[in-house]
Amino acid sequence: MSKKLEFWFEYGSTYSYLSAMRIETVAENYGVRVIWRPFLLGVLFKKDLGYTDSPFNRHAKKGQYMWRDMERLVENRDLPELAVPSPFPQNSLLPARISCALLDDERLPAFVRAVYRAEFQHGEQISDPFVMFDILSQNGFDAPSVMEKAGKKKSKEQLKELTSWADKKGLFGAPAFTTVDGELFWGDDRMEAAMKWVIDHA
């Protein structure tokens, strides 16, 4: 099927969480196939802007707005009350590497959502290997084997490659959506526009 859309998500990102929770339903309505792409947004912030912290922390008013906006959005979407992880943003390296170990596994979306639920519904530490181990186990994965694969060079290289790819596609935030014909859409509120683009240009 040529109707496909790449979904770029960063585990530390609140709006990526919103997109991860709904993209499969939206994609099904549009008849679009979603390719899930983990990447490390922090690497791009550092490279492009020299930032070592989230813009939501660097710019207090923007951060304050984002948390209120998220509160309103989870309520509108019937998601559980938002847990604010501490620290924010969480270090996303480990779940991102695990996702690379699961790139060929059709259950990757279920893992991604489970991580986001742990982070933004229960305030868990997603950089904690024990938290990751439990999430894998509880979702039917062979946790020891996946964790081992995530620690191998191949998964690390895949994550670097995806992040570099994101960079080349012009990504500067998350979530983002990219099309085969080179369009970039940024933000959860552009998901429908991205799907529509794919349909109209298939």
Add this chain to the structure above:
Amino acid sequence: MSKKLEFWFEYGSTYSYLSAMRIETVAENYGVRVIWRPFLLGVLFKKDLGYTDSPFNRHAKKGQYMWRDMERLVENRDLPELAVPSPFPQNSLLPARISCALLDDERLPAFVRAVYRAEFQHGEQISDPFVMFDILSQNGFDAPSVMEKAGKKKSKEQLKELTSWADKKGLFGAPAFTTVDGELFWGDDRMEAAMKWVIDHA
């Protein structure tokens, strides 16, 4: 009518242009009264972040994305092809002061839209007093009298006050929408959510 929404716009802002062109239609559909509030976003960027240039210029990838996003949006909305003003952003002080001179004039929205059309459809210099004079004349205003009022202390003070008010309400970008019960919504794509909030909490 208690169902009202404050619409904060910055003349240099591309997405404020989009909102200005459609907010009256949207507001009519929702039955909400719009209060038009000019302010100077650059003053807040300087104060909050020390920035002296637009984030779209400081962050090349974000800027590149914004122009492409705008191209797509004007096409979707049947607006004329986008003119990229040079320099971008335009200095918005003069039209903002003129807007303050017109705060009590019910034709303010027509003036605002005329300025945005000159800027983003024709690439005109909105800091040029002659351009402003022509816009006023062509839209039925007494141009000499309005220009004189815009140069007076009262209009200058009103603009400072509105910008300071925007700051206190937590604004960090434009367009933005604020409600009487203290909610802030940021971005053209939050316009409907802001209207809905007003209706649900009237």
